[in-house]
Amino acid sequence: MTSNLLTAAAASFGLAAASFMAWLVRYDERWRARGAWATFLGTLLLLGATVVELLVAVTPALPLGPRVLLLLIFGVCAVFLTSRLRRDLPLAGPVVAPLAASITFALAVKATRGSLPDSTTLMGAVTALHIGATLLGFLLFAPAYVFSVLFLDQEYRLRTKTRGSALLPSLLGSEQLAWRLVFVGFPLYSVGVLLGFVWQERAGPVSGWRPEHFLAAVSWGLYAYLTARRLRTGWRGRRAALVMQVAFVVTLAAVLLYVMR
């Protein structure tokens, strides 16, 4: 039951994230409204999953840590939706929905497959390097994601000719910081992902194919695309920031799945 509700919620948040992204590309308010409705639906499903998991289920599908995460993401979505009734924060939706999609997807996978046998001790140093480099890369991508959100906020204000905020860094400032972090984080993340595939190749039948591996490959592909296009043509701007956001939430899902295995 929980896994079904979480899967439906993840799909709904995914739809919301796509709608918000479409809005940020075209600034067509209809996409923003669709995003808000999809977020509302996702939050309802998340509420259902939370009720089932905490109050109804005799044997909860999620261990304590993921359950706390479930409560947390439900709280964030609920706050987002109620705050929309009082004050419109345009960039809140495009931040909340992808993060909710990422976390809910990880929780749905966790609820479906249960706990996996610990295999991280199999390769010793390679595993340590794999985990260390991936996490370090991820830790650099996280602030890059924050700067890309700030970039999009400033860009939205400039594009819609609304007042600026003294707290917001300049468009170019936040963009440059985001890119620098990606430039440093990407080689580390590449090493981490590569070692992960080496590890999987050697471990073979022990680990098998898992969603986190697929997500890691996708996120690496997205960061590779970003870095290559940036270095080759100097590509940047709103669309580049959106790709950076997608890359981060995919990475987040992969990391969460790995941590919750």
Next chain:
Amino acid sequence: MRLFVFGMSHRSAPVSLRESFAVAPDEMPDVLRALVGEPGISEAMLLSTCNRVEAYVVPDEEGQAREALTRVLGTRRGLDLRAVEAATYASSGREAVHHLLRVASSLDSMVVGEPQILGQVKEAAHAARSAGTVGPLLGRLLDRTFATAKSVRTRTGIGEHVVSIGSVAVDLARRIFKDLEDSRVLLVGAGKMGEATARSLKSAGAERVYVANRSYERAVKLAEKHGWRARALTELEELFAEVDIVITSTGATRPIVDAALVRRVIPRRKYRPLFIVDIAVPRDVAPEVGDIDTIYLYNVDDLEGVSRDAMMRREKEAAAAEALVRDELETLERWYTELAVQPTLAAIRQRAQGLAHAEVERTLSKRLAHLTEADRDAVTRMTEALVAKLLHPTMTALRSHASDAAATELLAIARLLHGVDEDHREEDA
């Protein structure tokens, strides 16, 4: 007061509409002459800036004037002003004078307190005077308008901490670029607003300013004045690839920058953001340019929203300025009302002085013929002074009651008592 204003401004119409009715400086004399050539309009002035297109006329009859203005201004470009009536405004008499005073005093400006508008009204007045369309009434109103605007600037703080288009542009540029030290500015056109904006960006730290103008000589002249660099307008695409901020303020009637040009330069710019401030009316940059990623296009209307905060901060000063404008409006109204009694006053004075002179001449030629020239002058001056003093209460009473309901009756009594003939009744009317 016989003044009629008709037009559209940033308050009533978007720039896309205003630009259709803008009057270029070289068109001004013809349009002005066409206006005074219309029946019912005796004096005219046109004010065409990036924020407003207004016609000030002295009409014989208000309805006729409006019809004539709609016809002359609308038919210039084959447009029907009646179709966009909601975007226009008109007022007459006291309201029209009040509007003129507020406009020149920068109280109706997009950026309240900005100094350029007074210069623009002066230029409009100069153009109208050169075209011979300013008569005694509009001339006097304009003189008082300039004095009021000057008084507003010197006696209130409205001009202090002014958020000009230049400073708004600097604020916006800082929201895009980390700092302006490495930024290059391109000024397209040699308009005064553009020049002021470029100066603001330069003083905020912009590394270099280029000037490109249709007339290269004018670009060179402007560039030399400020230590900038002149470039040919044919290099526009090259320059767009190079600079970070573009200010356009040409008098072109069609956009000189289109989306295709901007799209071509984006890869050459390596997707560096480009901030474009289009303060020209009609606009120099096609509106689609603003939809392109990494391009930030602001026109004069867009700048209004950004400057609204500063406008609120200056509300107190604006209130003081409004009071000054109202005082001046009262003074002008008194002057205009007194204008109606002037013929009677002049006739009474003329008759009394004429009689006195005749009596003095008769006496001096007979009984006082022995007097020296100096003594004769003294007697003449004494008589003139005596007449003036005797008439003073009458003159003051007529002036001070000129706006009263009983003014007509009072004038008739004065004419009767002073033996002024009926011809002056018509002049008064």
